[in-house]
């Protein structure tokens with residue numbers, strides 16, 4: 001079935017187009033909107049985005065694959081990004097990443113078997129003063145300890 | 160001399176500091192109101208007198224940049240103000256603090272900035288991850304609009320101004336201004352060749368000014384104090400004016416963002432504000448984001464010639480030179496974003512370089528062969544060295560690869576990769592050689608301090624499947 005936005009998001013769409021002098025500029029926000037709803041950018045979603053924004057599907061694919069936060073494959077329900085860049089690394093990011101892998105039983109880049117969590121590393125997330133840190137979905141978690149991380153990760157996997 | 164100020168950070172740490180009510184109680188939006196009845200020329204001159212150097216990294220004088228915008232705005236060629244809040248430079252976390260804690264300064268700055276360059280629309284480009292920052296900015300925009308400070312007639316004056324937040328999607332390169340413009344236009348974030356410069360053909364092909372978020376958030380305060388008075392706060396007046404946000408992270412006891420008069424020294428930033436080095440002695444500091452070449456704690460200023468701009472500091476520690484665009488260029492590094500990353504002597508410089516070169520390889524947009532391939536080579540050579548399989552020849556090869564990136568790329572990302580690479584190799588030649596000779600067994604060979612802050616709080620691990 002072809003992709004369709006929820007009515008609430010349809011309203012947001014109109015508001016997004018009003019911000020820019022042309023339709024193409026809505027490309028990034030439209031892909032965000034679609035991904036928020038669908039979880040990832042499937043072929044149907046990208047075809048829908050191309051028609052909506054008035055560009056070719058090749059353009060959409062080009063954009064979707066350029067930026068690291070667009071997903072062109074299905075993924076977990078929740079996303080955990082652990083920052084691995086220097087200030088975080090100086091404060092134990094490498095051990096934190098290992099810890100997350102063990103706790104979740106997966107490697108970076110993988111999704112837990114229950115489909116609950118995908119684990120990623122991230123490059124500097126502008127939170128260096130509160131390193132080490134991770135982002136879970138839309139939220140930042142800073143000044144992490146193993147204990148804090150365990151609580152956070154376990155919460156994501158509650159049925 | 161350490162001089163903390165609170166012109167920009169007055170509302171930091173206050174629970175309702177981000178609200179319109181609080182901002183208005185501090186005299187907020189008075190300068191926006193006033194500026195809309197001023198001439199563009201007067202505003203540009205005020206900004207020039209303030210000697211604000213752009214705070215996104217390159218340090219270009221803000222008033223001069225504003226003056227590049229065409230005086231006459233042709234109806235078919237509208238002007239745009241674009242605010243750079245991509246904040247991706249490793250070690251940098253100042254713009255985020257401003258957006259989260261005091262979003263109205265940015266909104267007021269945008270109104271004044273629009274007026275100064277003849278624009279009616281401003282886009283604030285925020286990296287996607289900063290959801291709280293975006294939410295705070297949008298709320299501030301809606302609050303300002305509801306009060307009649309934005310829209311068709313802000314403050315009842317016939318000068319329409321609209322401000323929008325545009326979200327990135329995860330790409331460090333989109334902090335580069337022309338890549339940012341492509342991203343704003345709905346394209347892949349690949350930098351454009353310059354010229355044309357944004358002031359000629361920027362967003363949507365129209366004349367555009369790109370200002371860093373802290374730069375624009377500084378404008379209301381600058382207007383309130385008056386350009387010249389604002390400039391005089393700085394220890395480097397009249398070359399560089401005002402106060403600005405300094406950040407410090409890494410191996411320090413009290414990392415954070417601090418506002419000080421321009422001209423703070425690294426020693427003050429690390430010891431007085433950062434609470435000193437944790438887990439050992441100071442080894443080195445990356446002064447303003449990972450693209451600024453590293454300085455060793457033991458380095459002394461070498462400027463014997465009397466005409467040398469750093470002559471006054473000849474023979475002194477580099478830690479005691481006031482942080483400025485020109486002074487730091489004189490030290491062979493860059494001021495950058497004024498957010499320093501501190502390495503204690505327990506950290507391995509080879510590993511630090513490896514960490515950063517992995518970052519650059521990951522973030523190269525891939526348009527230019529020297530950058531795309533070179534950053535890959537740098538990472539792979541360091542992979543090999545860090546694994547204990549490097550040779551002295553590999554060190555020379557690192558030099559060669561870095562040198563072949565310099566000056567051969569479309570955007571400054573190339574230099575931003577090569578310069579810090581060459582800095583590490585030059586400053587830590589001995590350590591690199593020793594690492595290679597011993598396969599890393601003689602050095603500390605780690606980045607994090609041994610008594611990790613993470614340990615101690617760790618409960619027993621149990622497999623996820625349980």
Ligand SMILES: Cc1cc2nc3c(=O)[nH]c(=O)nc-3n(C[C@H](O)[C@H](O)[C@H](O)COP(=O)(O)O)c2cc1C
Nearest residue numbers: 213214215243245246247334335336370371374571
């Ligand atoms: C690779 C690269 C990344 C950059 N990232 C940022 C950034 O995240 N934020 C920013 O304000 N400027 C960044 N810049 C600098 C911008 O290109 C531009 O100079 C700046 O936004 C201008 O604002 P300013 O004059 O107020 O500093 C970057 C430059 C390069 C070459």
Ligand code: SF4
Nearest residue numbers: 524526527530568570
């Ligand atoms: S220098 Fe690197 S980041 Fe810049 S345009 Fe070339 S490939 Fe892209």
Ligand code: FES
Nearest residue numbers: 083088125127128
């Ligand atoms: S290095 Fe991790 S947030 Fe900056």
